[in-house]
Amino acid sequence: MSYSEEIIVSKQAVPTFAVVILAIIFGFGLFLVGYDQGHLFSIIQGAEAFDDLFIHELTHDMRHAAGFPCH
Numbered sequence: 001m002s003y004s005e006e007i008i009v010s011k012q013a014v015p016t017f018a019v020v021i022l023a024i025i026f027g028f029g030l031f032l033v034g035y036d037q038g039h040l041f042s043i044i045q046g047a048e049a050f051d052d053l054f055i056h057e058l059t060h061d062m063r064h065a066a067g068f069p070c071h
């Protein structure tokens with residue numbers, strides 16, 4: 001009676017490029033949720049964006065839940 005066993009070991013390193021892209025996306029998301037006070041929309045909309053605060057209002061509850069200072 002013969003007994004054979006096969007063990008497959010696959011090693012896959014996480015690509016550094018993917019880590020960098022995800023870190024950039026994370027940083028951008030963190031800025032949007034935690035710190036944006038109209039800065040992003042002011043690029044297109046101008047100073048009026050700082051009064052409208054569209055992204056701030058959109059992420060307001062998430063901002064409070066995450067513990068960022070707001071008001």
Ligand SMILES: [Zn+2]
Pocket residue numbers: 060064070071
């Ligand atoms: Zn608030």
